[in-house]
Amino acid sequence: MTGSAQAQAPTDTSPRTLTRLILLIMAVAAGLSVAGNYFAQPLLGLLQSELHMTTTNATLTVAVAQIGYALGLFFLVPLGDRYSRRGLSAVLLIATGLLLALAGSATNGSVLLAATGLVAVTSVGAQILVPFVAELSTPDSRARNIGIVMAGVLAGGIGGRAFAGIVAEAAGWRAVYWSTAVMLVIVAFVVFRLLPPKDDAQQGNDTSLTSLMRSTVTLLVELPALRRPILAAMLSMASYIIHLTTITLLLDDEPYSWNPAFIGLIGLIGFIGPLSMPMAGRFVDQGHAKTVLVTGLLLSTTAWVVMLPAQSGQIAWLIAGIILINVGHTAMLNAAQSTCYELRPTARSRINAVFMTLFFAGGAAGGAAVSVIWAHSQWVGTCVLGAILAGLGLLVAASFRSARSNE
Structure with missing residues (x-):
């Protein structure tokens, strides 16, 4: 810079x-x-x-x-x-x-x-x-x-x-x-x-x-406080992409054997995430960024445990898990992004470039990992992998303090 x-x-x-x-x-x-x-x-x-x-x-x-x-x-x-x-x-x-x-x-x-x-x-x-x-x-x-x-x-x-x-x-x-x-x-x-x-x-x-x-490339060096919220977001995105990738595989196979139209309707449940995001933002504005971040990742981790019974045809558990992971992921995203923007207001576009590039890189890594896991252990292995990634994000989130935090 x-x-x-x-x-x-x-x-x-x-x-x-x-x-x-x-x-x-x-x-x-x-x-x-x-x-x-x-x-x-x-x-x-x-x-x-x-x-x-x-x-x-x-x-x-x-x-x-x-x-x-x-x-x-x-x-x-x-x-x-x-x-x-x-x-x-x-x-x-x-x-x-x-x-x-x-x-x-x-x-x-x-x-x-x-x-x-x-x-x-x-x-x-x-x-x-x-x-x-x-x-x-x-x-x-x-x-x-x-x-x-x-x-x-x-x-x-x-x-x-x-x-x-x-x-x-x-x-x-x-x-x-x-x-x-x-x-x-x-x-x-x-x-x-x-x-x-x-x-x-x-x-x-x-x-x-x-x-x-x-200066965009060197932001992670100049602003060490960027690293933990971005790492938490990457881990959350990896977990989230895994659920997007494998739900189609789950519902396409026995005991469901759903057609693409019905699978698409299940995906629309994800709208609850964007709808809940402004509410998470209100808590962040009140100085509770860390609480929102930790809560979001806790919901995402819990979602994988809740979705585990879906392998035996229990669709209600799958729907509940989809709701939890979408609400948790969007809450995490709002808290992590808002925290990063406060670190250097004059560089918000560059911070967003770094944040989003690494955020989607985390998603790509999750997608690559689950392709291997699904081939060997299908839904059970997927749930374990998703929970581990979200859980690691939870540990990272619990270890840092937001600059705007009242906590």
């Missing part, structure tokens, strides 16, 4: 223009921005048949989206500490819309794969909005407001799958991409029109792009 950037005091002098309408717009924009990354998941069969893709290439659309998102997190999100977040988010929303239109117009698998990867890169506009809402919020409402926008991000991921399946059934898979493209362009203009024109994170920030990227 340059000397001028380091000299800036981490004061909070941001404009107080965050109305309920603006908060809603930011949440909707964030959700729409990431939704396109999940469209291909329920459409793999249609994409194979209509674009003559092999199973391997069709499945690659999911992997390409994850890779593109990781690249966008690292290379684009830090720019929010140098350029106007309003303008940057609007540009990325428009770019995502145009690229979704390209994906919807694809005539072969190669074009779809390329467009999907580029959509994922620009979809990180959602992660520009999260530190933006932190900058615009007063300290006593910051975590709650972050929770509302992050709830939009999570709802976009959950709802994107359901939306794709419903629209594709009614109007074809291309309509999924084209309709979302139109909505994104409209929302981008609303964002640029209604969001505050200037945020203080950029005032006087003449940091070069090279220095900006270098």
Whole structure:
């Protein structure tokens, strides 16, 4: 980081223009921005048949989206500490819309794969909005407001799958991409029109792009207090991805043998996580970040014990566990993210880039680990692995103190 950037005091002098309408717009924009990354998941069969893709290439659309998102997190999100977040988010929303239109117009698998990867890169506009809402919020409402926008991000991921399946059934898979493209362009203009024109994170920030990227990489060294909340979040995400990956495998096999539509409906239970996130944020704003973090990870750990009987067809236990892990995971995410943002207010975009990149890396590691575990011990081994990872996150969370804590 340059000397001028380091000299800036981490004061909070941001404009107080965050109305309920603006908060809603930011949440909707964030959700729409990431939704396109999940469209291909329920459409793999249609994409194979209509674009003559092999199973391997069709499945690659999911992997390409994850890779593109990781690249966008690292290379684009830090720019929010140098350029106007309003303008940057609007540009990325428009770019995502145009690229979704390209994906919807694809005539072969190669074009779809390329467009999907580029959509994922620009979809990180959602992660520009999260530190933006932190900058615009007063300290006593910051975590709650972050929770509302992050709830939009999570709802976009959950709802994107359901939306794709419903629209594709009614109007074809291309309509999924084209309709979302139109909505994104409209929302981008609303964002640029209604969001505050200037945020203080950029005032006087003449940091070069090279220095900006270098300082992003070194944040974990400069701010040791980042390490524990990020590690707890990585472990939680690994556990959470394991449940997303294996529930489909569980319900597809005996004794359930459910069809994809019913499996998708079970996934909608996950909406309870985003809905509960602002409530967790209120407790964080009251100075109870550590309690929220520990409680969230405790719920996630307990969820795996609760879900264990589901292997014998006891669906009620599975539903209860899904509720617990979604509420616990989103509470953990809000507390960990809010804690990290307070460590250097002038570097919130870079902190978010580091946080989210490692957060999704934890998810990728969990997904890779469970592929091995499932092959050898299926649901029982999955529950043990998930509980161990969430439990380790709980131990990490219990060992640190939040800067804003009243505890």
